[in-house]
Ligand SMILES: Cc1cc2nc3c(=O)[nH]c(=O)nc-3n(C[C@H](O)[C@H](O)[C@H](O)COP(=O)(O)OP(=O)(O)OC[C@H]3O[C@@H](n4cnc5c(N)ncnc54)[C@H](O)[C@@H]3O)c2cc1C
């Protein structure tokens with residue numbers, strides 16, 4: 049240890065020198081140009097000389113651009129080993145590395161490899177004391193820093209991610225300080241082992257349980273490993289992405305319309321059955337169907353999603369459609385569809401699914417948003433659920449109030465229910481206390497008055513501003529974000545970490561000459577266009593069309609880009625580190641094999 053570094057309180061009698069701090073690297077986030085976009089990133093770090101103070105959140109002079117993915121108490125200091133530098137120099141045939149090359153704050157040497165350091169190990173460097181919390185979470189920014197977009201995947205598949213420290217005791221460090229090991233983490237699971245447990249296929253149960261016994265493992269990783277424990281077969285990597293369960297059939301099949309019922313002035317329900325009379329596979333409560341429709345005078349078919357509104361395992365499907373002003377599909381379904389017609393339907397999909405716990409459940413909807421939560425209410429009724437159930441619904445008036453009688457009957461058959469139906473503009477025939485409970489909108493302040501239980505699972509569906517307001521209200525009441533589930537009736541919000549915001553554009557065909565490849569349909573964006581080999585991946589193609597997308601590593605590791613594949617097949621290059629769920633695709637590393645329908 050350098051003579052300037054006094055002993056830390058946590059030093060144990062058997063503490064021993066295991067390595068050395070070669071370089072302290074810091075950098076504040078800055079704008080970087082990348083593929084015509086601006087990225088705000090702190091991945092560029094430069095070595096500093098002399099002592100530096102390390103505090104709870106950062107090394108002085110350091111910062112992170114995207115605090116959702118990096119930084120914070122659990123990820124205060126990122127550490128990488130010089131042995132790994134040598135490994136990558138050889139592997140990539142490079143000799144241009146400088147300290148901070150991997151975006152790390154501490155470049156270290158010694159017996160401190162990812163296969164030696166364990167989660168929960170404690171070290172003293174200088175006067176500061178650290179604890180190992182988790183492996184590095186790789187993202188595309190290390191690819192930018194390394195000038196090699198494959199890096200996020202390589203760091204994981206070659207089992208050399210590096211790791212994070214949290215700061216147990218603030219202090220000063222400087223290049224040349226020795227690394228003193230103060231204590232070993234419980235379970236003695238190395239950084240490489242824990243990293244493989246989350247990212248690589250397998251996820252052995254015993255190992256997951258072992259890792260979950262390490263209190264120092266960061267809460268984010270604990271959540272991911274818990275999700276893996278509960279993952280279902282064929283469900284891809286449940287620790288990284290929540291995906292739709294495997295579909296009951298690939299692509300589309302024909303179902304026959306056996307009933308059309310009016311639910312309110314602007315809403316009809318459509319009953320769909322197997323033309324041969326067989327029972328249709330059960331859906332999960334909350335899922336939706338994708339309908340392929342051919343309105344007359346339209347040159348091409350259109351795709352629309354409709355949530356199932358009936359009992360999920362009735363052997364038939366029921367969807368409920370609100371007629372939108374000038375709406376192409378809803379107008380067609382309301383005016384042209386007849387009993388006996390056949391429609392192309394994709395299997396039930398979606399992740400807005402009623403949980404199977406015993407927690408109280410809040411079913412909160414506005415207008416046509418009642419459809420998926422009504423299916424949940426059916427499911428709860430069928431199982432004679434003893435859960436505490438809250439049915440909170442907002443409609444304009446009795447004329448717009450779909451499912452009023454049906455919901456009332458279902459709620460009456462349950463033991464433990466609270467209901468509140470709000471009409472914002474009750475009609476002359478609407479009677480308070482009989483048809484509805486309160487005049488006004490269903491708002492966050494009304495919710496606060498009702499004070500639903502904090503350990504509830506909440507399911508919200510309605511217009512986006514409604515869901516945003518209610519979600520924020522629930523969060524401010526102390527309901528954990530992981531328990532607040534929403535279903536947007538349109539494109540899901542994008543996730544583009546670190547990219548500077550630009551005005552949203554309506555999805556469009558990509559610029560330039562149209563391609564001649566298979567047709568790519570972006571279902572929620574109402575776009576069908578031929579694939580062009582100019583694009584490296586379906587993700588790049590979607591971006592060129594301004595279709596909202598989600599991604600982080602862009603090379604098949606993080607599963608953020610995992611997308612429901614409604615129809616068709618894709619080819620991977622490179623192969624993802626772990627395959628996605630059945631019926632899903634990782635669009636960052638795939639191209640179409642044939643015509644493809646993506647739920648984007
Ligand atoms: C997961 C999911 C579940 C869903 N569940 C349901 C459900 O249960 N019930 C339901 O009714 N809907 C549901 N939807 C919505 C549904 O998929 C359709 O978006 C909806 O029916 C409208 O389609 P449309 O073709 O009738 O309207 P579109 O023709 O797509 O038009 C939509 C609106 O935009 C306006 N518009 C269209 N073109 C333009 C333009 N050029 N300029 C300005 N405005 C324009 C129209 O007037 C209309 O108001 C769901 C959506 C998703 C993603």
Ligand code: FES
Pocket residue numbers: 598599600601602603604605606607608609610634635636637
């Ligand atoms: S963006 Fe990470 S797997 Fe596709």
